[in-house]
Amino acid sequence: MSSFNFLWPLAGGLLIGLSAALYLLLNGRVAGISGLTASAVGLSGGRPGLLGLGFLGGILAGAAAAFAFIREPNLTITASPLLLVAGGLLVGFGTRLGSGCTSGHGVCGLARLSPRSIVSTLTFMAVAAVTVTVMRHLAGGA
Amino acid sequence: MVPRLLASILSGLLFGAGLVISDMVNPARVLAFLDVTGAWDPSLAFVMGGALIPSSIAYAIKRNRTRPVFDTTFHVPTSRVIDRPLVGGAILFGLGWGLVGLCPGPAIASLATGRWEAVLFTAAMLAGMAAYRMATSRGSARAQAS
Numbered sequence: 001m002s003s004f005n006f007l008w009p010l011a012g013g014l015l016i017g018l019s020a021a022l023y024l025l026l027n028g029r030v031a032g033i034s035g036l037t038a039s040a041v042g043l044s045g046g047r048p049g050l051l052g053l054g055f056l057g058g059i060l061a062g063a064a065a066a067f068a069f070i071r072e073p074n075l076t077i078t079a080s081p082l083l084l085v086a087g088g089l090l091v092g093f094g095t096r097l098g099s100g101c102t103s104g105h106g107v108c109g110l111a112r113l114s115p116r117s118i119v120s121t122l123t124f125m126a127v128a129a130v131t132v133t134v135m136r137h138l139a140g141g142a
Numbered sequence: 143m144v145p146r147l148l149a150s151i152l153s154g155l156l157f158g159a160g161l162v163i164s165d166m167v168n169p170a171r172v173l174a175f176l177d178v179t180g181a182w183d184p185s186l187a188f189v190m191g192g193a194l195i196p197s198s199i200a201y202a203i204k205r206n207r208t209r210p211v212f213d214t215t216f217h218v219p220t221s222r223v224i225d226r227p228l229v230g231g232a233i234l235f236g237l238g239w240g241l242v243g244l245c246p247g248p249a250i251a252s253l254a255t256g257r258w259e260a261v262l263f264t265a266a267m268l269a270g271m272a273a274y275r276m277a278t279s280r281g282s283a284r285a286q287a288s
Contacts, residue, residue, distance in 0.1 A: 009185040012164020013192025019156035020193065021200030026149035028210030029217045031157065033247040034271075041268060043275045050143070051150045056250055058154015059161070063251035066162035073162075075252060076170035077259040079242045088249075088263040090238025092270020095246060098231020099219070102245045103157075105232075106190060111197035115222050123229055124236035125176075131240025132176040 008071075020107050027051065032104020033059075034095035043096075098124075145212045161251040164189045169243025176240055238270075 020031040029051070038044040040052030067073045079087060095101040098120055100109065105124075109117020165171045166189055174183035209215055239245050244252065244263055252260035 006184075006188050009164045009166075009188035010192040012160040012162070012166065013189035013194075014196060015156050015160030015163060016189065017193035017196035019153045019160060021196040022149065022156070023153040024197075024200045024204060024210065024216075024218070025207075026153075026211045027146050028213040028215060030219065031153060033157075033245075033250065037246055037250065037268070038271050038275075041271075043268070043271045045275075050147055054147045054150035055154040055157070058151040058156075059158035059247065059250045060154075060254050061151075062155035062158025062160075063162050063167060063254040064158075065155075066159040067254055070159070071162055071165070073255045075168045075255060075257060075260075077243075077257065078170065078173075079259070079263075081259075081262060083241050084259055084263045085266040087238040087242035087244070088266025089270040089273070090234050090241070091245060091249070092238075092267035092272075093274045094231045094234030094236075094238060094270070096231070096271050096274035097227050098235055099228060101235060101247070102239075103247050107193045107197050108201075110190075111194055112201040112218070114219070116219075116224060116228055119224050120228055120232040123232035124239060127233050127236025128240035129176045129178050131237050132173055133179050135241070136177055137179060 016103075016107060017111075020103070020111070023055075024108070030100075030104050030108045031055070032100045032108060034092075034101040035099075035104055038096060094124075149212055157247065158251050158254070160189075160193075161248055162254075164192075167248045167251045169248075171243075172239075172245075172248070173243040176243075 023029055023031040035044065036052040036055045039049035040056045042048040100120060105117040105120040110121060161167045165185060171183060171185055174181065175186035204216065242263060246267065249260065249264045249267055253264060
């Protein structure tokens with residue numbers, strides 16, 4: 001893995017924040033990807049949402065363009081197929097039950113100082129950190 | 143509808159590019175942040191800090207507005223209740239996030255690589271969302287029947 005340079009994460013973070021800002025001021029909505037994904041595939045009650053589909057299509061195209069022109073795709077995914085399935089199920093179910101993920105509760109909820117989002121973000125960050133610590137240092141590697 | 147759809151696509155483009163530029167699309171980078179007792183990588187803190195700058199400004203601007211540009215009203219949640227679904231959902235999400243290093247945004251963005259791991263994780267994530275949908279629709283059907 002490449003060494004830490006704060007400019008890349010800061011620049012990427014500013015773009016993500018700009019995305020959330022535009023989505024709020026133009027469309028009046030929270031840029032929460034778990035909710036948009038559920039809406040896009042018709043799993044949030046009602047028909048598949050065009051706005052969710054547009055947002056998800058934009059993420060795919062934006063990521064593809066950035067991979068092509070700015071930063072080589074160099075993903076390190078160490079989880080086994082079983083862990084990928086278990087993790088995916090937990091993330092899908094948990095974000096719907098908890099009404100949001102890193103974007104909706106983290107980027108948008110913290111920005112508007114929502115007490116629900118502050119509790120959610122502290123909880124999933126702490127649980128994820130404990131999970132990684134147990135997997136890597138106590139259970140003998142992920 | 144067309145302006146709203148274009149605004150969604152534009153927001154998505156910025157979001158996807160931001161995830162790649164920040165390397166949050168890379169599970170190893172996220173896990174290195176969550177691994178607080180190991181070789182800690184602070185990247186995610188800079189991403190979150192950077193994202194909160196425009197996002198906070200936008201939510202401050204919203205306070206003086208009655209409606210967004212392309213819609214008649216804001217659709218921002220107003221609940222302030224800390225309940226069991228909120229905390230339980232965050233616990234399950236945190237567990238899944240820690241196991242793999244992918245949350246919903248990076249999962250979608252990672253599909254652009256065509257990696258089978260990204261496809262498998264995202265398919266399982268959609269199945270988890272479908273399971274929640276089935277559980278709640280069954281629950282509400284029972285509540286209506288009783």
